[in-house]
Amino acid sequence: MSVPLLSVRDLTVDFATRDGTVHVLDGVNFELAAGETLGIVGESGSGKSVTAFAIMGILDHAARVLSGDIRFEGRDVRAMYPRERDLWRGKEASIIFQNPRTALNPIRSVGRQIADVVSRHTPGSSSEIRESVLGAMRQVRIPDPERRMSSYPFELSGGLCQRIGIAAALACHPRLLIADEPTTGLDVTTQAVIMDMIRDIARQGNLGTVLITHDLALASEYCDRILVMHAGHVVETAPVKDLFANPRHPYTYGLLNSVPSMVDSVHDLRAIPGSLPDLRRADLPPCRFAERCPRRIPACDAPGLTLKEAGPSHAVACRNPL
Amino acid sequence: MASARMMLLRERVTVFRYVLAANGLHRLAFGLFAVLMFATVFGPFLAPHDPLATNAADALMSPSSRYWFGTDQLGRDVFSRVLIATRLDMFIAFGAVTISCVLGSLIGAVLGYFGGTMDRIASRLTDVLMAFPLFVLAMAMVAALGNTVMNVIYATAIINLPFYIRLARAEVSVRRGMGYVEAARVGGSGHLRILLVFLLPNIATPVVIQASVNLGWAILNAAGLSFLGMGVRPPTPEWGILVAEGARYIASGQWWIFLFPGLALMLAVFTFNLLGDAVRDILDPRART
Amino acid sequence: MTRITWRLLSAIPTLFGVILVTFLITRVLPGDPAVFFASNPSMSAEDVERVRVSLGLDKSLLEQFWIYLGALWQGDLGKSIATGQPVTTEMMNRLPASVELTLFAFVLAIVIAIPLGIMAALRPGSWIDQTCRIVATLGVSMPTFVTGLLLIYIFYYLLGVAPEPTGRLDPFLFKPPHVTGMIIPDALFAGDLSTVWAALRQILLPGITMALFALAPLARMTRAAMLGTLSAEFVRTARANGLSRRKIVMSYAFRNAMLPVVTTLGMTFSYMLGANVLVEKVFAWPGIGGFALDSLISLDYAPLQAFMLIMAGIFLVVNLMTDLLAGLVDPRAGLN
Numbered sequence: 001m002s003v004p005l006l007s008v009r010d011l012t013v014d015f016a017t018r019d020g021t022v023h024v025l026d027g028v029n030f031e032l033a034a035g036e037t038l039g040i041v042g043e044s045g046s047g048k049s050v051t052a053f054a055i056m057g058i059l060d061h062a063a064r065v066l067s068g069d070i071r072f073e074g075r076d077v078r079a080m081y082p083r084e085r086d087l088w089r090g091k092e093a094s095i096i097f098q099n100p101r102t103a104l105n106p107i108r109s110v111g112r113q114i115a116d117v118v119s120r121h122t123p124g125s126s127s128e129i130r131e132s133v134l135g136a137m138r139q140v141r142i143p144d145p146e147r148r149m150s151s152y153p154f155e156l157s158g159g160l161c162q163r164i165g166i167a168a169a170l171a172c173h174p175r176l177l178i179a180d181e182p183t184t185g186l187d188v189t190t191q192a193v194i195m196d197m198i199r200d201i202a203r204q205g206n207l208g209t210v211l212i213t214h215d216l217a218l219a220s221e222y223c224d225r226i227l228v229m230h231a232g233h234v235v236e237t238a239p240v241k242d243l244f245a246n247p248r249h250p251y252t253y254g255l256l257n258s259v260p261s262m263v264d265s266v267h268d269l270r271a272i273p274g275s276l277p278d279l280r281r282a283d284l285p286p287c288r289f290a291e292r293c294p295r296r297i298p299a300c301d302a303p304g305l306t307l308k309e310a311g312p313s314h315a316v317a318c319r320n321p322l
Numbered sequence: 323m324a325s326a327r328m329m330l331l332r333e334r335v336t337v338f339r340y341v342l343a344a345n346g347l348h349r350l351a352f353g354l355f356a357v358l359m360f361a362t363v364f365g366p367f368l369a370p371h372d373p374l375a376t377n378a379a380d381a382l383m384s385p386s387s388r389y390w391f392g393t394d395q396l397g398r399d400v401f402s403r404v405l406i407a408t409r410l411d412m413f414i415a416f417g418a419v420t421i422s423c424v425l426g427s428l429i430g431a432v433l434g435y436f437g438g439t440m441d442r443i444a445s446r447l448t449d450v451l452m453a454f455p456l457f458v459l460a461m462a463m464v465a466a467l468g469n470t471v472m473n474v475i476y477a478t479a480i481i482n483l484p485f486y487i488r489l490a491r492a493e494v495s496v497r498r499g500m501g502y503v504e505a506a507r508v509g510g511s512g513h514l515r516i517l518l519v520f521l522l523p524n525i526a527t528p529v530v531i532q533a534s535v536n537l538g539w540a541i542l543n544a545a546g547l548s549f550l551g552m553g554v555r556p557p558t559p560e561w562g563i564l565v566a567e568g569a570r571y572i573a574s575g576q577w578w579i580f581l582f583p584g585l586a587l588m589l590a591v592f593t594f595n596l597l598g599d600a601v602r603d604i605l606d607p608r609a610r611t
Numbered sequence: 612m613t614r615i616t617w618r619l620l621s622a623i624p625t626l627f628g629v630i631l632v633t634f635l636i637t638r639v640l641p642g643d644p645a646v647f648f649a650s651n652p653s654m655s656a657e658d659v660e661r662v663r664v665s666l667g668l669d670k671s672l673l674e675q676f677w678i679y680l681g682a683l684w685q686g687d688l689g690k691s692i693a694t695g696q697p698v699t700t701e702m703m704n705r706l707p708a709s710v711e712l713t714l715f716a717f718v719l720a721i722v723i724a725i726p727l728g729i730m731a732a733l734r735p736g737s738w739i740d741q742t743c744r745i746v747a748t749l750g751v752s753m754p755t756f757v758t759g760l761l762l763i764y765i766f767y768y769l770l771g772v773a774p775e776p777t778g779r780l781d782p783f784l785f786k787p788p789h790v791t792g793m794i795i796p797d798a799l800f801a802g803d804l805s806t807v808w809a810a811l812r813q814i815l816l817p818g819i820t821m822a823l824f825a826l827a828p829l830a831r832m833t834r835a836a837m838l839g840t841l842s843a844e845f846v847r848t849a850r851a852n853g854l855s856r857r858k859i860v861m862s863y864a865f866r867n868a869m870l871p872v873v874t875t876l877g878m879t880f881s882y883m884l885g886a887n888v889l890v891e892k893v894f895a896w897p898g899i900g901g902f903a904l905d906s907l908i909s910l911d912y913a914p915l916q917a918f919m920l921i922m923a924g925i926f927l928v929v930n931l932m933t934d935l936l937a938g939l940v941d942p943r944a945g946l947n
Contacts, residue, residue: 058850060842061735090853097848105845105863107941116862117852152942168852347744450628453923455885458903462915465907466639542754546889549756550904565757569893572764581764584757592752599748 003074005208006032006055006093006176011068013047013054013232020280024050024063025232026288029307034175037202037209039219039240041255042229045276048212051229052178056095057085072176091121094169098181100162104153110164111137111149114171121172136171137164140197159190166194170201177202178210183218195222217261220244225313228252231276231288234307238314248310248321251289287319295320348603351596358593361408371399373406373559382571385578392578394567400579403559404586410560411590414471415540418478423533425479426486427525433487434494435517441491448484456481460543464552474553478543482536489532493525527605534601538594545587561587618934622927629923630683634676636919637912688920689913693906698917702899706921707792708779709891709898713883715795715814716821720879724826725872728833729865732841743830751827755886759820759893766816774812777895784809817894824886825879832875836868843867869940877933881926 013025025047032038040048053059055070057077070077072093080088097103105113111133118124118132137145140163153161162182169177179198183191199222202209213219219226219240226243228236228251236249244262247253254272256262263269274292277284286305290296299319307315361368370390377397385392391400433441451459463477497503498521506520545562547553554560556567561583568580670678682689688698731743766773779794780786787797787806795814798806840846841864849859887900895901903918905911 056851058847086853086855088853089851095851097844097851099844102844103848105849105867106943107867108862116849116854116858120852120854120858154943165848168848446624446628449625450632453625453629453926454632454919455881455887455922455926457885458888458900458919458922461888461904461907462636462919466636538752545754546756549754549889550892551908562754562756565754565760569756569760572760572768575768577764577768580757580760584754584760587754588752588757591754592748595748595752 003071004031005034005036005073006210007069007071008051008055009069009071011051011054011070012066013050013059013068014064014066015060015062016064017062017280022279023232023284024279025054026284027306028068028229028232028234030227030234030237032176032208032210034208035203035206036225037199037211037223039223039226040210040212040229041214041216041219041226043214043276045231045279046229047232048214048229049180050232052095052180052210052212055178056089056093058089058095087121090117090169090174091172092174093176093178094172094174095178095180096162096165096169096182098184100158100165100185101153103165104161106153109150109152110156110161111151114164114168117168118171132171133167136167139170139201140164140167142167157190158186159194162186162190162194163197166198166201173205174207175205176208176210178212180212181214182211191218198222216255216259228255231279233288233317235289235318236314236316237307238311242311242314246311246314248314248316249289249318250293250295250320250322253322287317295322347596348600351593351600354589354593355597358408358412358590361405362412363409365405365408369399369402369405371402373398373402374557382576382579384576391582392576394579395571400564400582403564404561404583407559407561407564407583408586408590410471410554410558411541411544411587414475414478414544415537415590415594417475418482418540418544419533419536421475421479422482422536423486423529426483427490427522427529429483430487430490430492431494431517431522431525434491435498435513435521437495444487445491448487451481451484457543457546460547461550461552464547469553469555471554474544474547477547478540481543482540485532485536486529489528490525493528494521497521497524531598531602531605534594535598538591538598541587541590541594561590615935618931622931626924626927629927630680630920631676633916633919633923634679637916638672638675683920688917691906691911691914693909693911693914698913701902701914702917702921704792705897705899705902708896709884709887709900711779711793711795712814712817712821712890712896712898713880713887715818716825716883717880719818719822720825720829721876723822724829725833727826728830729837729860731830731834732837733860735838740834743834747827747830749827750823750830753823754889755820755824756889756893758823759817759890762816762820763893773816774809776816776893778897779810779813780806781809781813817890817896820893821883821886821890825883828875828879828882829872833868833872836871837864840864840867866940870937873933873936873940877929880929884922884925 008028008030011025011028015022015024028047028051030038040051042048050059050063054063054065054068055077059065065078068078072088077085077088104110108116114133114136115129118129118136122132124132133149134145137148142148142160142163148156148160153164156164166182177198182198183194186194195218198209198211201207211219211223223240225237225239227234228243228249230251236243236247236252238246238248243252244256247256251272254270257268257270258272260266260269272292273294277288277291285291285301286303287293287300290300293300297320302319305317305319307317310316310321375398377393380393380397381395383393383397391404394400394403429444433444460477460481463480464473467473467476494517503516503520506516511519541561544553545560545565548560548562549566551566554563556563564583565580565587568576568578568583571577571579686699688702690696691698691701694701727739727743727746731737731740734740763773763776767776774781784806787794787801787803790797790800794810795807798804798810841860843864845867846859846863849863854863887898888904889900890896891898891901892904899918899921903915906914906918
């Protein structure tokens with residue numbers, strides 16, 4: 001078996017806050033192959049973004065990574081020296097963020113922001129850097145890149161800002177791209193254009209892509225495989241078709257039935273009862289969904305819950321699956 | 323309504339306790355403030371000597387067990403004079419800040435609520451007022467109005483007025499168009515009722531924060547004026563005057579006459595600055611860092 | 612360019628207001644200048660009246676203001692009663708001393724406060740952050756006149772390392788040839804290093820006194836602004852793209868934090884102008900602040916009026932420069 005592009009083992013992250021420790025991630029596991037697109041879905045607060053930030057090593061000061069083995073092409077990312085990891089970021093693995101406008105420096109021209117990345121990772125003469133910047137801008141299909149280079153983010157539309165963000169992230173041709181809600185805040189047509197573009201670029205360059213979203217419909221359209229997260233746990237992972245046809249975790253089932261485009265008629269829409277448990281609690285149950293779950297059985301309270309095989313490349317963390 | 327208010331109050335008290343427990347600097351601030359208030363209230367009863375009684379035999383004595391802070395050129399006890407002065411300096415600071423805070427927020431609220439030409443003219447006027455070096459403006463005002471304690475208070479209040487006007491004006495003009503104010507208007511509330519019941523309580527928090535920061539400035543300002551010989555006059559003990567009197571004896575090495583009132587002044591301003599931070603932390607959780 | 616013009620024009624009403632307020636304040640000040648002028652027992656009531664007419668005090672307030680405006684237009688700020696000199700001359704002689712002191716203190720404060728604020732923001736809660744906080748709070752709590760006296764006591768009286776705290780230069784030294792009127796730059800021009808050294812020794816204590824006062828707001832604002840930009844999303848993007856820490860701190864966080872800091876710089880400069888009066892008094896510094904104070908005490912209003920006008924004028928100019936500087940830093944500022 002070949003080494004996967006990215007593997008994450010037992011990733012556990014806490015946040016220290018004024019009101020106590022928040023157990024944000026608990027034992028997250030997954031793998032990603034080159035050329036594959038993995039969707040991570042879940043409600044807000046389920047730990048999707050924290051997972052992405054932990055991989056990239058850009059968590060806040062308040063966050064503590066308690067455990068976790070993160071490997072990029074077999075290399076231990078967390079064991080890298082800070083400078084080595086800086087050079088890895090943006091060169092081999094990149095991330096793009098939601099809110100494209102605030103994710104860019106408001107008082108630096110977009111061309112210089114891309115040039116900052118290029119000159120950091122592939123130093124060269126100023127004309128070489130300029131060519132790379134223009135190339136990166138062309139790759140994300142920015143019209144008239146020579147003129148746009150000297151624009152500031154406030155002069156560009158949200159969609160164009162996101163293209164700039166993507167151009168900067170992909171300027172040095174990384175092999176891993178994490179897209180953290182890349183289309184939130186953009187209008188629907190722009191969303192589709194941006195997503196199509198990300199897919200095309202990923203295919204051309206054989207990039208491994210992690211798409212983080214709360215939008216199941218979006219994930220189903222662009223991903224090969226989906227990882228469902230709930231309250232800092234991975235509850236289910238399966239190829240897209242399999243997951244939609246045959247959800248095994250009650251939470252996944254609930255999610256699918258709460259999305260209008262996934263059910264046959266509006267009358268079948270169901271909200272998931274309750275909300276995420278308070279992650280500051282010391283007595284979090286082994287299954288963090290148990291308190292909202294219609295299928296709870298006594299065995300759910302026993303410790304030692306893990307992802308179990310539930311079909312070909314389909315795994316679920318549930319004691320009483322569907 | 324009453325129970326909601328009680329809950330809010332209880333929450334405040336909890337937050338207050340929490341912040342005090344968490345932050346040593348805040349505890350220090352409230353502790354020092356208590357000391358200042360104690361000296362303000364009980365100072366005159368605690369002074370070991372008559373702060374005005376001269377005693378030529380004991381002139382210019384360095385600190386000792388009899389005269390803790392030493393004596394001045396007339397043999398007066400520096401400790402007693404510094405202690406007694408607390409009340410006057412606090413009176414000036416609180417007087418000035420109360421006036422500018424009440425008057426400033428009322429003016430600012432009215433301007434922000436009604437807007438229009440009057441608002442534009444008033445904004446220009448505050449701009450003009452703020453273009454002056456404020457301390458010099460206060461100097462000129464005291465000179466124009468006459469050398470009295472009350473005039474020092476008025477002058478200090480006037481130079482601080484623009485800050486409150488701007489603050490209240492900004493807060494009210496933002497809230498004026500908000501849903502709940504519109505609702506009150508549709509519900510038949512008059513301008514006065516809307517201002518007093520719906521708008522002014524909302525500006526209380528930023529105004530109180532500004533006021534607690536301002537207390538320090540007010541004392542600095544008043545002491546600076548009397549240091550220059552304006553406002554309070556000798557032999558009344560006041561920290562600024564005491565420092566000015568002591569300054570003459572530095573060159574001959576009698577450091578205690580200027581240093582102790584100077585330290586008292588510093589301590590008071592330091593207390594109010596810490597207190598301002600603490601009040602901000604307690605009332606405005608968003609600003610916590 | 613239109614923006615600069617517009618901004619210049621918008622300062623005119625404020626300038627007019629400033630002139631009006633200065634005029635009115637000196638009119639309500641106690642003491643009839645004519646009586647003071649003629650405070651010679653041998654002068655009769657007619658003599659006083661004649662002085663009053665010669666000073667234009669018999670005319671209506673509006674007429675007096677009009678005359679005052681006309682004189683201002685020609686750069687005539689009136690005559691000082693105490694020295695008998697035109698106020699413009701007096702001010703021109705003293706302004707360089709004040710400017711030199713204020714600039715020296717200002718630069719000193721910036722050089723200390725901004726790095727301190729940045730370091731505090733980079734390690735919130737660390738010892739350097741606590742130091743920054745304590746220095747800032749203490750600095751803003753020290754009344755300038757107490758700081759000044761304390762420095763004099765320690766460095767002049769106790770240690771004897773500072774020169775006597777009177778004036779800008781040892782009276783036995785010659786002033787360098789007049790170029791700017793500021794001693795240190797002038798002596799540098801003349802290549803007279805011993806005078807530079809003497810003047811530096813003289814300006815150090817008053818400079819530190821004023822700088823301490825300005826340190827606090829600058830350090831606090833730098834820290835707060837840096838904390839804000841360091842946690843901004845674009846800094847996270849820069850980290851995610853692997854930029855070096857130096858680049859992130861300087862080109863991303865600091866450049867963006869400059870905006871509020873520049874505004875605070877302007878405000879601090881104006882406060883320092885106000886604090887001039889006290890510091891110049893304590894150190895017998897021959898600047899316009901001390902002169903204004905003496906004029907106020909001797910009821911000599913023309914210099915006082917001129918002082919307030921100059922201060923307000925400098926304030927307006929500083930504000931203008933702050934705005935223009937902010938426009939240079941922030942491309943968005945050109946929009947509004």
